[in-house]
């Protein structure tokens with residue numbers, strides 16, 4: 001089975017696929033982890049420090065949760081920009097649609113994972129006044145667009161297995177949960193990702209088709225309750241998605257699958273009829289010590305030269321300010337990047353995944369300023385070719 005899989009993976013690199021190319025520069029901004037709680041506040045931080053965690057070693061030790069002010073500041077920056085159609089950039093927020101219900105988990109003696117859906121608010125002890133309204137305001141103004149990330153972000157099976165086993169890992173989980181923090185991934189990568197169990201044998205890491213289908217069904221339900229609409233685009237936690245994930249998304253109406261950065265791959269339809277979109281610019285000033293505006297700009301230009309969309313990846317931590325101010329420098333850099341791109345490309349269009357989907361289907365997309373037509377062509381490419389282009 002493993003050999004067959006390996007041959008198939010090699011074949012996928014050299015089999016030609018029809019990619020979509022655009023005669024106008026398109027820019028998308030995709031952002032993960034919205035709605036997902038991390039370290040609660042300074043009290044939570046002190047609690048964990050007193051329990052022996054040396055926090056502050058990596059940026060994600062200060063990952064908390066956006067505030068209404070963080071979202072308002074982001075919206076302000078986005079509204080300061082316009083593309084050639086007169087529209088502001090729209091940041092696609094991939095939401096985690098539930099958080100751990102720490103209170104209930106503790107009441108049940110730490111035996112079972114319980115999730116509090118986003119529509120019922122944040123876990124006890126978490127204060128985020130006005131945050132839900134801030135999301136909704138940005139969505140109504142057309143500068144934020146909600147998409148699906150997941151529910152727990154970590155693999156439930158892996159966490160439940162480790163809780164049941166007891167020992168150091170279970171003790172760490174319990175300490176974190178007592179402080180209102182679900183996890184700090186880099187300190188415990190064994191928790192895996194929602195559809196991917198890190199410690200299984202390589203070929204068994206993805207959860208079964210049935211398990212993924214159930215999890216995705218629950219996530220889509222929680223998303224619909226919070227946003228009163230179904231998600232059209234989705235990004236798997238940790239970018240760990242396989243064909244079963246995409247098929248389950250597709251059954252629930254998802255039309256666009258987001259993939260992580262790595263190569264300059266054109267958007268293309270897969271076997272499920274889902275549009276696969278690849279991030280091409282890692283814009284992560286909060287977590288990337290080597291971040292420079294110049295290298296991001298070079299990547300944007302490389303995408304436009306190829307006729308593929310510039311797809312900016314920027315995780316929510318970059319906009320956080322409550323435990324550490326990541327927000328100020330991120331917004332400054334983002335403002336500079338957008339200003340430079342607008343000045344260089346008078347025909348620039350800001351789109352989100354639903355508009356990209358419309359473009360490849362119809363050749364035009366709806367915008368707050370009316371329909372915008374873009375010439376879309378289809379050309380064959382291979383992954384091996386794309387990897388070579390990227391290396392150059």
Ligand SMILES: [Zn+2]
Pocket residue numbers: 032033149153237238
């Ligand atoms: Zn994520």
